[in-house]
Amino acid sequence: MVEQISTSLDRIFHALGDGTRRRMLADLAGGERTVSALAEPFTMSLAAASKHVKVLEAAGLVRREIRGRTHFCRLDPGPMANAHQWLSTYEHFWTGRLDVLERLLRTEDAALSNPQQGE
Incomplete structure (x- = not known):
């Protein structure tokens, strides 16, 4: 199978x-x-x-x-549903990675908009 x-x-x-x-x-x-x-x-x-x-x-x-x-x-x-199901197993991985990237970019943006916080 x-x-x-x-x-x-x-x-x-x-x-x-x-x-x-x-x-x-x-x-x-x-x-x-x-x-x-x-x-x-x-x-x-x-x-x-x-x-x-x-x-x-x-x-x-x-x-x-x-x-x-x-x-x-x-x-x-119909067969595309099988491909979608297979790809969706990786959705959690990519969602997690993108969440980490978003946090990193927000932290970087905050540091750039308020440079005195880093001191």
């Missing part, structure tokens, strides 16, 4: 690791698109766009439906 989740996360983060694919997902968040429409904002061939879509499909982030000769894609955001 853990190995299956790890493999799923690997695919999701691999898919999200590319700016072109993130842009495609953002476009799909607005609704169903053809592979041609997904390729349009980029200077790439339809075959290259299709390869990006296949990576998104392998990660479970996109569902493709073929109607006639046209391939339609739609976003499946």
Whole structure:
């Protein structure tokens, strides 16, 4: 079970690791698109766009439906919940680190605005 989740996360983060694919997902968040429409904002061939879509499909982030000769894609955001859950385990760490940084900066600001306190 853990190995299956790890493999799923690997695919999701691999898919999200590319700016072109993130842009495609953002476009799909607005609704169903053809592979041609997904390729349009980029200077790439339809075959290259299709390869990006296949990576998104392998990660479970996109569902493709073929109607006639046209391939339609739609976003499946469900797998992103697993990635979000994994990332949220580090939220406590970063929140704590940012709290320490905030205290440090406030102390530094106070010392700069009132230099006689340091004497």
